[in-house]
Each structure stands twice: as C-alpha cells, then as structure tokens.
Amino acid sequence: xxxxxxxxxxxxxxxxxxxxxxxxxxxxxxxxxxxxxxxxxxxxxxxxxxxxxxxxxxxxxxxxxxxxxxxxxxxxxxxxxxxxxxxxxxxxxxxxxxxxxxxxxx
Amino acid sequence: xxxxxxxxxxxxxxxxxxxxxxxxxxxxxxxxxxxxxxxxxxxxxxxxxxxxxxxxxxxxxxxxxxxxxxxxxxxxxxxxxxxxxxxxxxxxxxxxxxxxxxxxxxxxxxxxxxxxxxxxx
Numbered sequence: 403x404x405x406x407x408x409x410x411x412x413x414x415x416x417x418x419x420x421x422x423x424x425x426x427x428x429x430x431x432x433x434x435x436x437x438x439x440x441x442x443x444x445x446x447x448x449x450x451x452x453x454x455x456x457x458x459x460x461x462x463x464x465x466x467x468x469x470x471x472x473x474x475x476x477x478x479x480x481x482x483x484x485x486x487x488x489x490x491x492x493x494x495x496x497x498x499x500x501x502x503x504x505x506x507x508x
Numbered sequence: 509x510x511x512x513x514x515x516x517x518x519x520x521x522x523x524x525x526x527x528x529x530x531x532x533x534x535x536x537x538x539x540x541x542x543x544x545x546x547x548x549x550x551x552x553x554x555x556x557x558x559x560x561x562x563x564x565x566x567x568x569x570x571x572x573x574x575x576x577x578x579x580x581x582x583x584x585x586x587x588x589x590x591x592x593x594x595x596x597x598x599x600x601x602x603x604x605x606x607x608x609x610x611x612x613x614x615x616x617x618x619x620x621x622x623x624x625x626x627x628x629x
Contacts, residue, residue, distance in 0.1 A: 403571070435615040437555070444604060444622055445547075445555065450615035488555050492613045495568055497557035 404493035406500035413506045420476040422503045424489030427470060432491045434472035436465060439486040439502075448487075449474060481507050510535040512620035514605045520627050526592040528623055530605030533586070538563055543608045544581060544588040547616065548601040556601075560608065561588060568611060595627045 406426045414420040424434060436449040447456050449465035452472065462477045472491075476483050484507045489500040516528035528546070535542070545560030545568075559569035561579045569577050578591040592599060602622045608614040 433613040433615070437616070439555075444619040445616075446619070447615060447617050450617070451613070456617060490555075490615070495611075496571060497614060499555040499557065502554045 404491070404496065404498050406489055406491060406498055408487075408489060408500040408503045410501070411504045411506065413508055414476075414479045415508055416481060417478055420479045420483070420505055420507075422474045422476075422487050422489075422505065424472040424474070424500050425470055426472075426491060426498075429470050429472055429491060430468045432467075432493065434465065434467045435490045436463075436472075436474045437488045437490065438483075439488065441485075445488070476505075479505075479507055483507060510607060510618045512605045512607065512618055514603065514620040514623040516603075516623055516625065518624055518626060520595055520599075520625060521629050522596055522627055523594055526590070526595050526599065526625055526627075528590045528603055528605075528625070529582075529585075529587050530589070530620055531585075531587045532607075535607070536586070538583045540564070541609060543568075543611055543614065544579075545606050545608065545616070546579065546590045547604045547606055547619075549604070549622075550598070550601040558590065558592075558603075560611070560614070562611065566611075597627050599625070600627045601625060 437445040439445045452467040511533045513531045546558040576593045581588045605620040606616040607618040
C-alpha cells in the first residue's frame with residue numbers, strides 16, 4: 403500500500419520560514435494536500451492540488467510537489483502557526499495521509 | 509456556508525456496531541458534484557480516511573476497513589451516515605465527517621467538529 407512519510411517534528415523561530423516535507427513514491431505524479439490541526443480544533447485545509455490556497459488561508463502558506471517529495475512552506479512563521487501538519491494524497495481510490503509533523507515555533 | 513455536524517453514541521461496546529450520522533447545512537447532500545466522507549484520528553495518532561459516498565450512492569472505502577464499513581447518504585434527512593461493525597479498542601477515535609468535491613485526487617475542504625467514540629465494555 404502507498405505510504406507518505408513526514409518528519410515527526412520541525413522547529414522554527416518566529417519570522418523565519420518553516421519547511422515541512424512529505425515523501426512518497428512518485429508523489430510528484432499525484433496531487434498533494436496539506437492540513438493544519440491545532441489543539442482542540444478540527445483539521446483545516448491549507449494547501450490543495452500541490453500549490454493552491456483555499457480562501458482565507460494566508461499567503462505565507464505555500465506548497466510544491468516534485469519527484470518523490472511534496473513541501474509545505476510557511477514564510478514569516480507566527481506563533482499562531484504552531485500546530486500539527488498532515489500531508490495527503492490519493493492512490494488508486496485510496497486516500498493516504500502522512501504521519502503528521504508537529505511544528506513548534508520557538 | 510457549509511456546516512457539518514456529526515453525532516452519535518460516545519461509547520460503544522466491543523464487537524458491536526458503531527453508528528454515526530452527519531447533518532449537512534448550507535449545502536445539499538443531494539448535490540451531484542459533492543462527496544461525503546469520514547476521517548478518524550485515534551488518540552495520539554494521525555489521520556485515517558475511512559471512506560466516502562456520492563449522492564448516487566457510489567462508495568469508496570479504505571481497503572483496510574472495507575469489510576466492516578457502510579457509508580450511505582440520506583437525502584430526506586439531509587445527511588449521511590457511517591456504520592463500522594465488530595469494533596475493538598483500536599476503533600476508539602475522534603471521527604470527523606467531511607466533504608470533498610472530487611473522487612479522484614480528493615482534498616477535504618469542509619470538516620465537522622468531530623465526534624469522540626470510545627470502545628469499551
């Protein structure tokens with residue numbers, strides 16, 4: 403079965419750029435989405451179809467996907483961005499999530 | 509604006525069937541362009557897609573759960589439901605109802621508030 407791998411944790415200083423990766427076999431041939439999960443809240447879609455931002459998501463969130471790796475970047479990271487982030491893709495009528503990355507803003 | 513509201517028993521006994529419903533407002537569950545699904549998150553773990561259904565009743569299930577799942581749309585009640593049979597402690601999780609617009613390469617743009625289900629005798 404298809405698998406997506408994320409680093410368990412990423413730390414970033416306020417104002418810097420946070421980069422979270424998601425790896426999977428030929429992931430660049432699929433669409434990647436990213437979800438933000440804050441403590442006690444439902445997940446929120448922040449990036450879909452590799453690079454698109456839903457309405458209401460700040461421009462500091464961006465995405466890319468090529469080869470075997472999709473990347474979520476958060477520029478000018480703020481304390482409010484501290485959350486768990488999950489990547490997601492679709493493979494043969496099955497939806498797959500990565501294991502999640504805890505973003506800490508130090 | 510679309511709102512999803514999940515509901516159901518918070519406690520289910522082992523070997524029994526878990527049943528949840530999701531009420532849809534601000535949009536129509538009869539929309540032929542939308543898909544309705546369930547995603548869960550076990551305590552301390554990641555997200556897991558359970559399955560989805562279209563207005564026409566076409567279903568798409570996680571292969572690892574397929575033998576125990578039934579997801580259906582109830583247009584008269586403006587919602588959709590999940591049944592998960594033969595539950596064990598491993599099915600204890602926060603269950604989210606979701607909406608997505610495509611069956612291929614889906615992304616989940618609307619989420620309910622989550623319904624916590626504990627499997628215990």
